[in-house]
Each structure stands twice: as C-alpha cells, then as structure tokens.
Amino acid sequence: MTDKTAGGDVRLSGISKHYGTFTAVHPLDLTIPQGSFFALLGASGCGKTTTLRMIAGLEEPSTGTVHLGDREVTDLPPYKRPVNTVFQSYALFPHLSIFENIAFGLRRRGIKSVKKQVDDMLDLVQLGQFAQRKPHQLSGGQQQRVAVARALINHPQVLLLDEPLGALDLKLRRQMQLELKRIQTEVGITFVHVTHDQEEAMTMADTVAVMNGGRVEQLGAPAELYENPRTTFVANFLGTSNLIEASVESAGPDVVVSASGTTLRLPAARCSTTPRTGGKLLVGVRPEKVSLVPAAEENAIATGRNKITGRIAASSFIGVSTQFVIDSPVCPELEVYVQNIERDGRLVPGAEVVLHWNPEHTFGLDADQDIDAGIETVEESA
Amino acid sequence: MTATAAPPQAPAPTEPPVHKPSVRKRLVPYWLLLPGILWLLVFFVLPMVYQASTSVQTGSLEEGFEVTWHFQTYWDAFTEYLPQFLRSLLYAGTATALCLLLGYPLAYLIAFKAGRWRNLLLVLVIAPFFTSFLIRTLAWKTILADGGPVVAGLNAIGFLDVTSWLGMTEGDRVLATPLAVVCGLTYNFLPFMILPLYSSLERIDTRLHEAAGDLYARPATVFRKVTFPLSMPGVVSGTLLTFIPASGDYVNAELLGSTDTRMIGNVIQSQYLRILDYPTAAALSFILMAIVLIMVTIYIRRAGTEDLV
Numbered sequence: 001m002t003d004k005t006a007g008g009d010v011r012l013s014g015i016s017k018h019y020g021t022f023t024a025v026h027p028l029d030l031t032i033p034q035g036s037f038f039a040l041l042g043a044s045g046c047g048k049t050t051t052l053r054m055i056a057g058l059e060e061p062s063t064g065t066v067h068l069g070d071r072e073v074t075d076l077p078p079y080k081r082p083v084n085t086v087f088q089s090y091a092l093f094p095h096l097s098i099f100e101n102i103a104f105g106l107r108r109r110g111i112k113s114v115k116k117q118v119d120d121m122l123d124l125v126q127l128g129q130f131a132q133r134k135p136h137q138l139s140g141g142q143q144q145r146v147a148v149a150r151a152l153i154n155h156p157q158v159l160l161l162d163e164p165l166g167a168l169d170l171k172l173r174r175q176m177q178l179e180l181k182r183i184q185t186e187v188g189i190t191f192v193h194v195t196h197d198q199e200e201a202m203t204m205a206d207t208v209a210v211m212n213g214g215r216v217e218q219l220g221a222p223a224e225l226y227e228n229p230r231t232t233f234v235a236n237f238l239g240t241s242n243l244i245e246a247s248v249e250s251a252g253p254d255v256v257v258s259a260s261g262t263t264l265r266l267p268a269a270r271c272s273t274t275p276r277t278g279g280k281l282l283v284g285v286r287p288e289k290v291s292l293v294p295a296a297e298e299n300a301i302a303t304g305r306n307k308i309t310g311r312i313a314a315s316s317f318i319g320v321s322t323q324f325v326i327d328s329p330v331c332p333e334l335e336v337y338v339q340n341i342e343r344d345g346r347l348v349p350g351a352e353v354v355l356h357w358n359p360e361h362t363f364g365l366d367a368d369q370d371i372d373a374g375i376e377t378v379e380e381s382a
Numbered sequence: 383m384t385a386t387a388a389p390p391q392a393p394a395p396t397e398p399p400v401h402k403p404s405v406r407k408r409l410v411p412y413w414l415l416l417p418g419i420l421w422l423l424v425f426f427v428l429p430m431v432y433q434a435s436t437s438v439q440t441g442s443l444e445e446g447f448e449v450t451w452h453f454q455t456y457w458d459a460f461t462e463y464l465p466q467f468l469r470s471l472l473y474a475g476t477a478t479a480l481c482l483l484l485g486y487p488l489a490y491l492i493a494f495k496a497g498r499w500r501n502l503l504l505v506l507v508i509a510p511f512f513t514s515f516l517i518r519t520l521a522w523k524t525i526l527a528d529g530g531p532v533v534a535g536l537n538a539i540g541f542l543d544v545t546s547w548l549g550m551t552e553g554d555r556v557l558a559t560p561l562a563v564v565c566g567l568t569y570n571f572l573p574f575m576i577l578p579l580y581s582s583l584e585r586i587d588t589r590l591h592e593a594a595g596d597l598y599a600r601p602a603t604v605f606r607k608v609t610f611p612l613s614m615p616g617v618v619s620g621t622l623l624t625f626i627p628a629s630g631d632y633v634n635a636e637l638l639g640s641t642d643t644r645m646i647g648n649v650i651q652s653q654y655l656r657i658l659d660y661p662t663a664a665a666l667s668f669i670l671m672a673i674v675l676i677m678v679t680i681y682i683r684r685a686g687t688e689d690l691v
Contacts, residue, residue, distance in 0.1 A: 058595070
C-alpha cells in the first residue's frame with residue numbers, strides 16, 4: 001500500500017495556527033520518520049496538542065502544509081486521512097459495545113467481516129472477555145486500551161496519541177507506557193505522542209521535541225536532550241539543572257569561566273553558544289553528576305574537577321538517593337542528588353561542604369535567556 | 383436500643399452504635415414526601431376514582447346518576463366515537479412527526495452551532511409561553527385566514543394542491559381543515575419537542591464527533607451512527623411530551639377546525655359541558671388514557687431508551 005522505506009514520513013512545513021491575535025503554533029518545520037515513536041513534550045498551552053490536531057485534520061492550519069509521505073493532506077478532512085487518534089478523554093462511543101467501538105473504523109470503510117480482526121485486536125490489548133460490555137463498565141486503564149485498539153485496528157500510517165495516559169494513576173501509567181511501547185514495536189506504525197510528562201516522553205519516545213510557547217525548543221533523542229540541552233527551558237523542563245551565571249575568562253577548546261570568584265571549566269563542545277572571552281555564559285550541571293564531601297576533605301578531591309564550596313541548606317531522603325539543597329556564594333540553592341550507597345553522617349543541614357564534578361559533565365548555555373524558564377511548569381506537572 | 387441507654391457496666395456492644403440515626407431522623411425523607419403525596423392524592427387519585435365511578439353510572443341530570451356497574455357505556459362510547467379516536471391519534475401523530483422534523487435541526491443548531499447565541503435562542507423557543515395558549519391559537523386563525531397572504535402564498539406554490547390531494551385541505555381554504563388543526567398542534571407543542579431534544583444533544587461530548595470523523599465517518603455518517611443514537615433519550619421524551627397532550631387536545635380542533643375535524647378531546651368536552659352525559663365523557667377519557675398508555679409502552683419498549691442512559 002504505502003512505500004515502507006521513505007513514503008510514510010510525516011512532514012510539517014511552515015505550519016502555524018492562529019486564533020484571532022493569539023498564535024498557538026509558530027511556523028514549524030518538522031519531519032517525523034516512518035516507524036518512529038515521536039513525542040511532543042511541553043507544558044499545557046505550548047501548542048503541542050494543536051500541532052497534533054493539525055496532523056489529524058481536526059484543526060485547520062493557518063499557514064503551511066502537512067504531508068504524509070509524498071501525499072499532501074493539508075486540505076483533507078479527518079475522515080479521509082490515513083491517520084487515527086487516541087484522544088485524551090478516550091472519546092469512546094458510549095452507546096456501542098467495546099466490540100462495536102473497535103469495529104467502528106473498519107465498518108466505516110465498508111469492511112463487512114470484522115470479527116476476526118476485532119478479536120485479534122481485543123487479544124492484543126488483552127480485553128477479549130470484555131467485547132460485549134459498554135465503555136462505562138470498564139476501568140480507566142481498560143478504556144484507554146480500547147481507545148488504542150479502536151485506532152490501531154485501522155492500520156493507520158500514523159497513530160496520534162493526545163495525552164492518552166493523563167487520566168491514569170501513576171502505577172497504571174507506568175504499566176501502560178511499557179504496553180504502548182511494546183505495541184508500537186510490534187506493529188511498527190509511526191506514533192506521535194503528546195505529553196506534558198517529561199519522564200513519559202523520555203521513557204517511550206525515540207525522538208522528543210520539546211515545545212514552548214508555540215515553538216519547538218529542541219529536538220533529539222531523550223539522552224541527547226537531557227545531556228545537552230540547548231536552552232534554559234529544556235535544561236529545566238527535562239529533569240533539573242543547576243544553572244550558574246558566569247563570565248568567560250578564556251575561550252578555547254576548554255572554556256574557563258568564573259562565578260563569584262570560583263573558577264569552573266567546561267568543554268567548548270558542550271556549549272550551545274560560542275563563548276567569547278569577557279562575555280557571559282550560563283554554566284549548567286545536572287544534580288546527579290555532582291559529588292558532595294565535607295569541607296574538611298577538600299584536599300582529597302582529585303585535581304582538575306570543578307569545585308564549589310557551600311553549606312547544606314536542606315536535605316531530603318527519598319530512598320534511592322538523598323537530595324540536598326546547597327547554599328553557595330556562587331549560586332543560591334544548588335541541587336545535588338547523592339546515591340544512598342554509604343550515607344555520610346556529616347552531611348546534615350548546616351554543614352560546610354564542597355561540591356565537585358567532572359568538567360566534562362558541564363554544559364554551557366547562552367546567558368541571554370531567562371534562567372528560570374521551564375521551572376514552574378515542571379512543579380505543576382509533577 | 384442505643385449505646386447511651388445501655389448500663390455502663392455492660393460489655394462493649396459489638397456494633398458501633400453512634401451511626402444509628404434516631405427514629406425522627408429516619409422519618410425525615412417521608413415527611414419531605416408528604417406534600418407531594420398529598421397533592422397527588424387530592425388532585426390525581428381522588429378525581430380518577432371519582433371519574434372511574436362516574437363512568438359506570440347510569441341516569442340523567444334530572445333524576446340523578448347512580449353507580450350501576452354499567453360497563454356497556456365503554457363499548458358504546460368506543461364504537462360510536464371510533465372515528466374521532468382515530469383522527470386524534472392521526473393528528474397527534476402527524477403533529478409529533480412535524481415537531482420532530484422542525485425541532486431536531488433547531489435543537490441541533492442551538493446545541494452545537496449557536497455559540498454565544500445559545501441562551502437567546504433558548505429564550506426565543508419558550509417565548510410563546512409568555513402569551514396564553516388560547517390567544518396564540520386564535521392568532522393562527524388570523525394567520526390562516528381565507529384570502530390572507532399565507533394561504534395565497536401556499537396556493538401560489540401549489541402546496542394546497544398537494545395537501546388537498548392528501549385530504550388535508552379542501553379547495554383554497556386552510557382554516558377549518560385538518561391541515562389547520564395539525565398546524566396549530568405542531569405550533570403549540572413544538573417547544574415540548576425542542577427542549578428535551580436540546581438537553582440530550584447538548585450533553586453529547588463533541589469529541590465523539592471528532593473521534594467518529596477520525597475513524598473515517600463522513601459527517602452524515604457521524605450523525606447517523608453517533609449523534610442521533612445518543613440523542614434518542616431526547617427524541618423519546620420529546621415525542622411523548624408532544625404526542626400525549628396533543629392526542630387529548632381539543633382547543634386547536636375547536637378554534638382552527640370544523641365539525642369534520644373533531645378530535646376525541648372535543649367529544650369529551652361537549653359530552654361534559656353541553657350534552658351533560660357524564661358517564662360517556664368519563665368512559666371516553668379512560669379509553670383515551672388506556673390507548674395512549676398502551677401505545678407509549680410499546681413505543682418505549684421499541685425505542686429501548688433504558689439502554690442509552
């Protein structure tokens with residue numbers, strides 16, 4: 001039917017959406033390769049759902065085009081697009097049985113003998129014995145699986161998932177993430193998944209596009225985004241980052257910066273901007289990359305590591321690790337996660353400590369941006 | 383027996399006694415029911431019993447009526463006024479169908495497309511109720527008057543030829559024909575169709591329309607397979623609220639019809655108020671009630687609304 005090699009890519013070119021004077025999505029170019037699990041990640045109102053709906057045909061783009069493979073579908077109504085959606089609210093038909101819900105798409109395309117396919121699909125989502133029930137007789141997780149089955153049975157070129165796990169409790173959500181990932185690997189259909197949950201996006205997707213204010217901030221593999229954020233929004237939205245404002249002392253393959261008298265080093269390759277001597281730079285490090293020792297043991301730290309002194313302001317024990325908040329002249333509220341292998345009794349609030357980490361683990365960001373971008377949204381969704 | 387009444391040295395009771403509501407508290411729901419029950423008793427049950435007894439009486443106004451268990455009245459009334467019964471059901475049925483045809487698109491528009499005009503349109507739907515039923519029906523007399531613009535217009539487009547062929551009008555008159563009565567019924571009961579339709583359409587999650595469209599249903603199919611089935615509770619209650627009162631109505635036939643368009647309501651009214659044959663009038667009322675009850679029961683069974691809640 002469709003060319004399996006290159007034909008199935010989703011291509012958005014210059015696509016945008018305005019509502020009156022409000023711009024939900026700024027002109028956007030995006031190519032989603034055939035067979036990939038692609039996540040659109042962002043806080044609510046960032047334009048991710050609007051983008052998804054434009055692919056589905058439920059929203060008409062103000063500018064730009066949507067291509068599925070070589071075929072332009074920008075002006076096609078939803079019922080003519082080889083695309084299916086799993087809605088946030090599932091939108092199961094309350095008057096139809098689970099069987100008829102799943103058979104809906106097949107019947108609309110004039111397929112008469114649906115029994116075999118529907119039964120197979122019910123088995124895939126492990127709901128065989130519920131075929132004759134009505135949606136309201138099923139639990140949230142079961143309804144969610146029906147919604148997936150109802151879309152997948154049509155073998156769409158692209159399956160769109162609009163926060164499909166948002167209504168489930170945490171444990172069920174983890175379970176369904178693995179389930180969806182398993183199904184995607186099994187059927188090999190392109191999945192485009194919209195979510196505000198960064199962990200969900202990173203666990204499931206091959207490629208994540210982080211959206212903010214109607215634009216894609218950064219796009220890449222989850223590990224790539226996490227290790228090398230290019231904007232403060234991505235640094236703060238994906239996990240937690242310690243961002244330190246510093247001035248560049250010398251630029252070269254090894255950048256030397258100073259912040260409140262403390263000298264730090266980082267590789268130029270890990271800077272999203274070209275550092276200039278005398279210029280500003282935001283220096284970032286992830287809390288789990290940092291080690292913590294009492295101030296008395298400063299001498300034991302290997303040379304060449306980045307060091308910051310400070311005092312423990314707060315600590316919280318969360319089982320696998322202990323999270324510390326450190327007050328330092330360099331930066332208030334530095335976060336450090338220490339694995340609970342051997343717990344050091346001296347690391348208590350009020351203790352003077354030294355933070356140290358491998359300069360290779362440091363990244364640099366353009367200082368011309370809001371250092372706190374993306375922070376509130378993380379707390380809201382957590 | 384509550385715990386507070388138990389002697390202090392008694393062993394701890396096995397069940398926690400604090401949750402047992404007092405007798406007074408348990409009676410509260412029944413006290414709240416009382417006004418409604420009294421109302422039904424006085425204004426529904428008693429008149430029904432009285433009418434039932436009237437229907438099996440014989441006698442005359444001069445000599446007085448007496449209960450003689452004369453059930454023959456029912457059969458006589460039924461056979462004598464069968465044409466009026468059939469006419470009532472036919473007119474009410476036609477008016478109900480017309481109400482559904484006119485009301486559904488309007489209810490759909492208000493529920494899904496009206497946006498900020500929604501409330502205004504709803505007010506307009508019930509606006510006629512601000513005027514008396516009689517006055518509104520009399521106004522139709524003027525609207526459908528012979529030689530009036532409406533009749534002239536209907537005549538010009540050949541509409542009256544069609545209705546006349548159907549036996550609903552005669553010549554170039556509309557007033558005093560079945561069409562006029564059906565028009566009046568349709569007009570007067572239309573809001574009773576629109577409001578339940580609206581309330582059941584309005585509850586439909588529009589994302590279901592999107593989902594159906596996403597699953598290859600074109601707009602007409604979305605309506606047939608999703609919207610309409612989900613609006614069935616509204617269709618059923620709308621048709622009942624229209625059909626039941628329309629089948630017993632006599633005002634429209636009285637004001638807009640002629641002696642050839644008399645409905646069963648007109649017969650009952652004249653038996654009561656002009657001929658003063660109370661037993662026949664009461665028997666006719668019970669027959670009408672029984673017919674409507676049977677039809678409604680069959681209809682609800684067929685429509686299967688209990689499945690749609």
